[in-house]
Amino acid sequence: MDPFADRLANLVRERRSPVLVGLDPRFERLPGELTAAVTSGDAKAQADAYRRFCEGIIDVVASLVAAVKPQLAFFEQLGPAGMDALHATVRYARQRGLLVILDGKRNDIGSTAIGYADAYLGAESAWGGDALTVSPYLGQDSLAPFAEVAVERGAGIFVLVKTSNPGGADFQDLVAGNETLYRHVARHVEELAARSTSASGYGAVGAVVGATYPDQLAELRQLMPHAWLLVPGFGTQGGTAEDVAAAFDADGLGALINASRSIIFAYDRPEYKDRFGADRWQSAVETATREMIGQLGKFASMRDE
Amino acid sequence: MDPFADRLANLVRERRSPVLVGLDPRFERLPGELTAAVTSGDAKAQADAYRRFCEGIIDVVASLVAAVKPQLAFFEQLGPAGMDALHATVRYARQRGLLVILDGKRNDIGSTAIGYADAYLGAESAWGGDALTVSPYLGQDSLAPFAEVAVERGAGIFVLVKTSNPGGADFQDLVAGNETLYRHVARHVEELAARSTSASGYGAVGAVVGATYPDQLAELRQLMPHAWLLVPGFGTQGGTAEDVAAAFDADGLGALINASRSIIFAYDRPEYKDRFGADRWQSAVETATREMIGQLGKFASMRDE
Numbered sequence: 301m302d303p304f305a306d307r308l309a310n311l312v313r314e315r316r317s318p319v320l321v322g323l324d325p326r327f328e329r330l331p332g333e334l335t336a337a338v339t340s341g342d343a344k345a346q347a348d349a350y351r352r353f354c355e356g357i358i359d360v361v362a363s364l365v366a367a368v369k370p371q372l373a374f375f376e377q378l379g380p381a382g383m384d385a386l387h388a389t390v391r392y393a394r395q396r397g398l399l400v401i402l403d404g405k406r407n408d409i410g411s412t413a414i415g416y417a418d419a420y421l422g423a424e425s426a427w428g429g430d431a432l433t434v435s436p437y438l439g440q441d442s443l444a445p446f447a448e449v450a451v452e453r454g455a456g457i458f459v460l461v462k463t464s465n466p467g468g469a470d471f472q473d474l475v476a477g478n479e480t481l482y483r484h485v486a487r488h489v490e491e492l493a494a495r496s497t498s499a500s501g502y503g504a505v506g507a508v509v510g511a512t513y514p515d516q517l518a519e520l521r522q523l524m525p526h527a528w529l530l531v532p533g534f535g536t537q538g539g540t541a542e543d544v545a546a547a548f549d550a551d552g553l554g555a556l557i558n559a560s561r562s563i564i565f566a567y568d569r570p571e572y573k574d575r576f577g578a579d580r581w582q583s584a585v586e587t588a589t590r591e592m593i594g595q596l597g598k599f600a601s602m603r604d605e
Numbered sequence: 606m607d608p609f610a611d612r613l614a615n616l617v618r619e620r621r622s623p624v625l626v627g628l629d630p631r632f633e634r635l636p637g638e639l640t641a642a643v644t645s646g647d648a649k650a651q652a653d654a655y656r657r658f659c660e661g662i663i664d665v666v667a668s669l670v671a672a673v674k675p676q677l678a679f680f681e682q683l684g685p686a687g688m689d690a691l692h693a694t695v696r697y698a699r700q701r702g703l704l705v706i707l708d709g710k711r712n713d714i715g716s717t718a719i720g721y722a723d724a725y726l727g728a729e730s731a732w733g734g735d736a737l738t739v740s741p742y743l744g745q746d747s748l749a750p751f752a753e754v755a756v757e758r759g760a761g762i763f764v765l766v767k768t769s770n771p772g773g774a775d776f777q778d779l780v781a782g783n784e785t786l787y788r789h790v791a792r793h794v795e796e797l798a799a800r801s802t803s804a805s806g807y808g809a810v811g812a813v814v815g816a817t818y819p820d821q822l823a824e825l826r827q828l829m830p831h832a833w834l835l836v837p838g839f840g841t842q843g844g845t846a847e848d849v850a851a852a853f854d855a856d857g858l859g860a861l862i863n864a865s866r867s868i869i870f871a872y873d874r875p876e877y878k879d880r881f882g883a884d885r886w887q888s889a890v891e892t893a894t895r896e897m898i899g900q901l902g903k904f905a906s907m908r909d910e
Contacts, residue, residue: 324717343731371713371717371720373711373713373717373718373720373721373724374717374720376720376721376724376725376731376732377720377721377723377724377731378724378731379692379724379731379732380685380688380689380692382731383685383688384685387684387685403713405711405712405713405740405743406678406710407710407740408676408678408708408710409768409769409770409772409773409837410770410772412629412676412678412679413678415676415678415679415681415682416678416681416682418682419678419681419682419683419684420681426648426681426682426683426684426687427681427684435710435712435740435742435743436742436776437740437741437742437765437768437776437777438710438740438765438768438770438772438773439768439770439771439772439773439774439775439776439777440772440775441770441771441772441775442770442772460742460743463714463742463743463744464714465714465715465743465744465746465747466744466746467715467743467744467745467746467747468714468743468744469744470744470745470746470793471741471742471744471786471789471790472742472744474779474781474782474786474789475781475782476779476780476781476786477779477780481776481779481781481786484776484779485776488775532714
């Protein structure tokens with residue numbers, strides 16, 4: 301398996317799109333055709349609706365973007381049936397040629413971190429992810445096993461550095477030794493990334509940096525030149541194309557801009573509601589994805605090659 | 606449902622034991638009788654061995670301790686089949702009268718944190734946990750939803766404050782504004798705990814503080830008088846009964862001391878190997894649990910009431 305960073309770079313270039321579509325199913329927001337026959341409290345039927353919803357999104361975006369990002373919380377919320385749906389969704393996305401970044405924000409002490417890394421990273425792993433999001437609070441010896449397994453298996457990780465929520469500042473912005481905590485974490489991420497670079501110039505270890513803090517995004521792009529950035533917070537959370545411009549490198553590469561609700565529930569957005577409605581929810585997903593790719597095009601220069 | 610903190614206090618008093626047994630199944634360490642018929646790579650059969658192993662431990666410790674702590678990483682490592690085994694294990698432990706603390710170290714931004722909280726907290730939740738471990742890196746607005754759901758459902762959370770691994774110091778010990786990061790987190794945990802106290806004097810929000818840093822354990826007991834402490838690192842990781850003495854309050858309450866490998870794989874410990882061997886692995890679990898309760902008895906004063 302080629303390194304994750306290179307597979308990602310190739311697909312982003314090929315599809316001319318830095319958009320990362322988040323798969324965040326929430327039962328009450330699914331189109332009626334998927335939920336009409338589902339009894340409240342029937343986790344199996346709900347999970348099946350999640351799977352069909354995600355597969356429907358994947359069918360639409362498979363030719364438009366490089367990767368999808370299932371949010372594990374929403375699958376876990378349905379118990380074992382939800383996990384079956386997650387497993388099926390990952391397989392389906394890979395079959396359709398998409399990379400799958402599992403958003404689980406996992407971590408634990410070293411010997412247990414190996415368990416998580418083994419569970420999620422690589423085509424042959426139990427869940428078959430291409431990459432996993434990882435939380436850094438437990439320190440460097442908790443990140444090392446993920447980095448090692450990722451390199452071995454041609455997979456990747458994205459370490460939380462500066463998150464998109466308002467509370468992200470509470471601890472991440474504390475200043476220790478003249479530097480914020482998020483910069484301390486970022487320096488370590490860059491070390492791990494630089495150590496694992498491949499043809500694309502990027503490493504197996506990337507970083508999560510929110511679109512809602514544009515100044516920090518620019519600062520962190522500079523600080524981590526070898527790290528792919530996963531940038532949440534675009535769309536529903538308020539981040540704009542201008543806000544994320546600084547996430548890209550000089551070639552318009554190096555960043556995935558994530559949108560979840562604004563794409564997957566696009567049929568319910570005021571500007572699309574009359575045009576599509578719930579029946580044509582997949583057309584709304586396609587239009588919202590293409591619109592976002594268009595908005596980012598002027599900043600992500602591979603659109604203009 | 607009575608508040609988690611009170612249910613925990615009552616059971617710890619009743620069983621005169623602050624021991625928290627970690628359920629960390631690792632296939633290569635299971636007793637031969639559970640793995641003999643399992644083909645390598647058969648996740649369903651492996652998961653079934655995990656379930657039987659955990660049930661066997663629960664049968665032994667149900668009358669000796671207040672709670673068990675399944676480590677989610679090892680169940681996730683087996684994919685969907687592992688999650689089925691986790692679900693069955695939680696149900697079994699609850700049926701046997703144990704509290705179940707799910708060690709998942711989950712978190713995400715607020716709206717997604719609600720998903721995790723809903724998934725894991727409370728008897729009626731998809732996984733049926735009494736409590737969940739939670740990571741604080743994403744800030745206060747990521748912890749709030751867990752605290753709210755926990756209070757509503759008589760459940761609890763344990764926030765990572767000072768972890769037991771050597772790398773725990775990398776970021777947690779950074780000093781910002783004259784205080785370490787872990788103290789900043791601890792102050793917030795204490796706020797959430799104080800706001801949710803019930804009859805026992807403890808709140809719905811507790812903290813994870815490693816046994817391997819005894820000075821910090823004493824410091825943090827002081828700083829968080831309303832927080833139950835979950836103390837990992839005893840046994841295999843090197844923490845001793847003396848090291849954890851400071852975790853208890855004046856009544857010998859307020860702390861759960863976790864041991865995993867040293868109890869569940871006790872049959873394989875040098876001092877037990879000849880005495881029990883793999884065939885009598887459950888007797889080894891019982892002996893190791895009783896031995897640990899005895900070691901802690903002189904510090905946990907409820908033993909002497």
